[in-house]
Amino acid sequence: MAMVMPLFLIFLLHITSATSPDLRPGFYSKTCPQSEIIVRDVMKKALAREARSVASVMRLQFHDCFVNGCDGSVLLDDTPTMLGEKLSLSNINSLRSFEVVDQVKEALEKACPGVVSCADIIIMASRDAVALTGGPDWEVRLGRLDSLSASQEDSDDIMPSPRANASYLIDLFQKFNLTVKDLVALSGSHSIGQGRCFSIMFRLYNQSGTGRPDPAIDPTYREELNRLCPLDVDQNVTGNLDSTPVVFDNQYFKDLVAGRGFLNSDQTLFTFPQTREFVRLFSKHQNEFFKAFAEGMVKMGDLQSGRPGEVRTNCRVVNARPVHLLLEYPDKMENNVEYM
Incomplete structure (x- = not known):
């Protein structure tokens, strides 16, 4: 009898081998040259309001990247047709400061609409959280796309418990x-x-x-x-x-x-x-x-799933899809994605 590989293991093999060759420093140097400055400025203001908030933002990188790669899926709110990651066992009543990411996104959208992904915001903001509180600074590789869906089940299957040894x-x-x-x-x-x-x-x-x-x-x-x-x-x-x-x-x-x-x-x-x-x-x-x-x-930050993506205009929801595209390409719709 042929052995069937568990879906979780298939996912792990896929994600660990699918690091994107397109990630690079200075990805937005032409399309949004002030992007990293804008992110750090918003993070400075967040730190001044509440020191804990930047630590919370930093931890979003771990919770995002370990679940289907660094694709901003952790930022998606639940919809009537999708249970996202925010209410997973490791995240509920634990992950916070999503509003700081919203503020970063709003500032970037004003400067360069539709250019900087939410996934890259997490990477930049996490680095800035560390640097602004006395830790190391480093060059980030950018160029990620945002996921078209999220999965509470995937997060439950992967993220470790505080009881873990x-x-x-x-x-x-x-x-x-x-x-x-x-x-x-x-x-x-x-x-x-x-x-x-x-x-x-x-x-x-x-x-x-x-x-x-x-x-x-x-x-x-x-x-x-x-x-x-x-x-x-x-x-x-x-x-x-x-x-x-x-x-x-x-x-x-x-x-x-x-x-x-x-x-x-x-x-x-x-x-x-x-x-x-x-x-x-x-x-x-x-x-x-x-x-x-x-x-x-x-x-x-290099962990990537290789799945299709986009640059969201709102980090909490996927972008609206034109009705004519849904009619012409129904097979391209992602499972559990709510299209508007």
């Missing part, structure tokens, strides 16, 4: 041709921002079903977390992901060494032998972390 994360990242070093460095995105009590309740009160807290948590830090997240807490209450949550630095890794990682998926990087060496390296040498983080973000 290092072994699971290593396997996941390797499917995207990202190394153990990439995994540890990119986890350093938690150098800025906050996480919800929802994500750590099991660590505090029932680690691995034991009815006890995670023994890897420093006792003093566990007391702090117990006060922040008691059993009867509103689980949307947030805590700092590291002890310098508005500065992008290597304190995140120093905290892991000290047993003060907020998420299980963070602390496991130090308790697991294969990842521990990189945690130690980055905790001692911030420049090594910055270099590895920038390299990892570029590699992750």
Whole structure:
């Protein structure tokens, strides 16, 4: 009997081999030469209003690129015929600051209508979130198209839980041709921002079903977390992901060494032998972390699905399709896309 390959594995093989040769620095140098300046200006204003917002925007890159490539699918709102990614298990009540992307898009549309994709906005804004909070700056490769659909199911199948351990994360990242070093460095995105009590309740009160807290948590830090997240807490209450949550630095890794990682998926990087060496390296040498983080973000940004796309005029919805095209080319319609 012939073996049938699971659809998820087919998708992984496709996405990891379909990095676009068209991505390049300066993609908009002629069509929208001020694009990167415009994005950074909007991000500066967002940072001034709420420091956490830029950290939230930065994390959109990971949540976008791991699901069908870096195509802006995470930005699509649900429609009557499409369940998108915003309400997937890893995103609901977690991903935020979509309005900042809207503001960037509005500014770009005023300067050069219909030119800069929402997928590229995520890439530029993520870089700027890091650079504006004290982290590394790097040259981004641009030229992505926006997806014509999104899939809550795909996001549920791919995105890891905050309960994930290092072994699971290593396997996941390797499917995207990202190394153990990439995994540890990119986890350093938690150098800025906050996480919800929802994500750590099991660590505090029932680690691995034991009815006890995670023994890897420093006792003093566990007391702090117990006060922040008691059993009867509103689980949307947030805590700092590291002890310098508005500065992008290597304190995140120093905290892991000290047993003060907020998420299980963070602390496991130090308790697991294969990842521990990189945690130690980055905790001692911030420049090594910055270099590895920038390299990892570029590699992750290269993930492409090879599917048809467009440049959306509104990042939350696909562009309207002329009725005559729908009548002439019904076979070209993407599944689960609402055409207007």
